[in-house]
Amino acid sequence: MPNRLINEKSPYLRQHAYNPVNWYPWSKEAFEKAKREDKPVFLSIGYSTCHWCHVMEKESFEDEEIADILNKHFISIKVDREERPDIDSIYMNVCMMMTGRGGWPLTVFLTPDKKPFYAGTYFPKESSYTRIGLKDLLLNIAELWQKDREKLINRADQIIHHLQDYGRVTEGKINPNIEHMLYEKLKDMFDPYYGGFGRKPKFPVPHNLLFLNRYHYKSKKQNAVEMVKHTLKSMRLGGIYDHVGFGFHRYSTDERWFLPHFEKMLYDQGMLLMAYAEGYFLTGENLFRETVDEIFQYLTREMLSLEGGFYSAEDADSEGEEGKFYVWSYEELKQIIKEDFRLFETIFNITLEGNYREEHTGKPTGKNILYMKKTVKELARELKISEEELKDKIENWRKRLFSERKKRVHPLKDTKILTDWNGLVIAGLSVASGIDKKYLKTARKAVDFILKNMKQSDGRLLHRYKDGVAEIDGFLSDYAYFIWGLIELYEKSFEEKYLIEAVNFTETVIKHFYDSKGGFFDTPDFGEELIVRPKESYDGAIPSANSVMVYNLFRLYRLTGNILYKNLAEKSLDCFSEKINSIPSGYSMMVLAHMWQTTPGRDIVITGERAEEITDRLIRKFAPFDTVIVKKNSQIDSISSHFKNIQPSKELKVYLCENFSCSSPLTDIREIEEKLIEKS
Incomplete structure (x- = not known):
């Protein structure tokens, strides 16, 4: 029999609907039951395309022994982090405070009044010499709840105190040299061999590239744009890019951009559209222009709903195996490519034993990930054939492989439509329309979809649309990213309605999200009351909603002359200044927004x-x-x-x-x- 999750819209929650665990969605009902039965809450947060979430489900949540322990001693709650980023943000900060690391699945133990007292990420079912397993952890906490509850409650109170401290703002000013500080930090972090910043795992972090583009424009430092160029080129040639079906995987597990974590996220495609389009405008590199069009092809072929909105993600796994859909055996490739196989082998760096190795042992798997070490232009010169001839060959191979791959079991597609992530794609398509105006048509349709289906009669946005139903009050990210998309679309189409909508949504943000001390809360003042009201400013894999909102306000001030927008943007920068000054590389979008304050423009x-x-x-x-x-x-x-x-x-x-x-x-x-x- 299914549990309560069968009635949810979220594909992630529905994945767990037939677990023997008596799951609840996040709800008043669940916490009331915890109070009534005097049980702690087991909170598990993940998302539908999360590989380790699938692993933990198979090992533990489908296991009768674990389910019996959970059902006897806990009230178990499942949350889709993409539906409830507010809940995820709060408890992920708890996990980071307690363990120094985060990730998904996120595992948190709460009191019945939602206060956390223990947190971690993935737990295997059984304990090992190096780490505790979920079974022992559950039994230990169940025993502590009965015998030493005061210790757990005291710990929960301390965590809440630290969370409140974390959210406090400080008055200050951004260092006047912050742009140069960030540039120098990114230069230090830059990988001169493979591009990108830092070591493995490597995320694209497109807002770092957007900052460097503007720093180059302002300072004329050629090295800034060279870092962008090298990174964009390396990512496009690497295994993080899907050379058969296009689009980018979420991140690279190695420093070479070779071995991806295979899931594909909508937000990455939107941000990378901007990065590659700007890269083309600045360098004229045809590879970047082609990449923009290929991302567009992927989005419109795989991620675009018939109604005009974009789906959220594609899974890393198929048939229970990560990357199975995307990798190839040597013999398989040989049979498909046939007469040009030796050339194909050279260009895409495949091997008989397989270039895709097991993560822990390093042994070949017999499978290959397609990747390139050089551009088509460079290869054509080396092989002494024309660039056009080589391009034609590669496209012919790609079509054959794509046709063959279509026969495989496809990864799960998360078909919920999120306002915020659609906003990023609208912004990306609009920026890219400087290359080809055909992108504007798709951006307009996505905006029309949001305005028709996700905007309420009172002008407020909703966060998620699935199966014809829009639900969940919009978060700051929904407004900030969608406003960004509207501004970009206005400045490429010059249709007044988009700028008017951007201003109207901005007024809603100011009314319902603004903190009088500076910055914006992630949740509206009419939203659910949680243990703290989160206010994130850190720019992670994508920019924080606060960073984007400050960026929007400076731009709208210039477009409308409304001095309030400028004042609120400046006050927000002041309240985050201590964090920005101390770790500028964690606030590159915020520094980019700050550049609108310091850079003359026409x-x-x-x-x-x-x-x-x-x-x-x-x-x-x-x-x-x-x-x-x-x-x-x-x-x-x-x-x-x-x-x-x-x-x-x-x-x-x-x-x-x-x-x-x-x-x-x-x-x-x-x-x-x-x-x-x-x-x-």
Whole structure:
């Protein structure tokens, strides 16, 4: 018989619906039962495409012995971290405080009033010489709850005290040299051989690259863009990239970008669209332009719903084995490729024994991950064949492999649609539209989907859509990332409705999320009351919602002239300044936002029937501190006061404004090109 999770929309929760564990979703009912029966709570947090979550389920949650212990001594709660990032954020901070590390599955023990007293990540079922197993851990905690509960409750109170300390803000100022400090830190962390930052595991961290692009633009340091170029190239050639079906896997378990953790996340595709598009604008590298289009192909083929929103993720596992869908035996490849096999073998670095080795023993598995050591351009030169001929061969091989791979059992696809992650893809597609305007059509459809299905009648956003139902009050990330997407879409399409929506959602954020001490809470003031109200600022694999919101506010200030936006952004930077100054590499998106405070930029206002001739060229330029407004009518004046005196006209007129003071209009196309485009 299924447990209560069978009634949930989350694919992750439904995966556990037939476990013998008497699971509850996070609910008032579960905690009331814990109080009534005087039991501690066993909280397990994960997500549908998490490999180690699957392992723990098979080892423990499908096991009758473990289920009996849990059902007898605990109230067990399952949470999808992608549905409830607020809960995940709080208890992940607990885990980091207690163990110095985090990850998923996240395992936490709580009192019936939600206070944590023990936390960890993955636990095997049985104990070993090096670590405690889940069975012994459960029995130990059950015994402590009966015999020494005061010790557990005291520990829980101490943890709550530390959590409250962690969330406190301090008044201060960002170091005036913070941009240079971050650049120097990233330079120290940079891997000169394989690109990226730090050692294994390596995450793409696209916001580091976005910062370096802007630092290069501002400082003219060539090394900044060289780090970006090397990283983008290495990732695209490595095994972290799916050379057959396109799109990026979540991260690389080694420093070479060779061995991926095979799940594919929507947020990575959105952020990497931005990084590769900007890389192309700055360097002209065709490889980066091609990568943008291939990510787009992957997204529209695999992740786009018929309604226009994007699904969340694809699993690492299929048939119970991580990466099985993506790897190949030597003989399998030989049969598919046939006559050009020797060339294929050289280009994609496959071996007879398999280049994919067991993680712990290092023994070959007999399977191969496709990866490249050199670009097609470099290989063509070495092989003394034309680049076009080699490209044609590779595309022919890819199509054959793709056709063969389609016959395999596919990894699970998490088909819930999240507002925040869709916002990142909308932003990425909009930035990429400077390469090809076809990306705008898909971005518009995604925005239309969110506005139709995820926006309530009172203007508030919902977080998750699944099976025709939108639920869960929007978090700060939903508003921040979606506003980012709307701003990017406005500045590429110049349709006023997107900027108006961005402003309206920003007003909702200020009303319901702003902390008078500075910064924004992750949850709205009308949301569920948790043990603390989280306020994250650290930029992890993707930027924090606070970082993006500060970035949005500075941009909207320039687009609308609303001084409140600037003031709130500056106060937010002040409240996070101590953390930013101490670990700038953990706040690269926040420093990027700060650059809008310190970098002069032009506000360009265009009117006239020929405006598109100018905007089409502007969106192909990398000018990250400029804003562009096209006045087609007076509709935009309802949200943008400082350009009200510029009237729409049929004649092409371009106004260059700095500090809200505009020059006389330029009307001569040659002068416009010289001052606006050639000097950008």
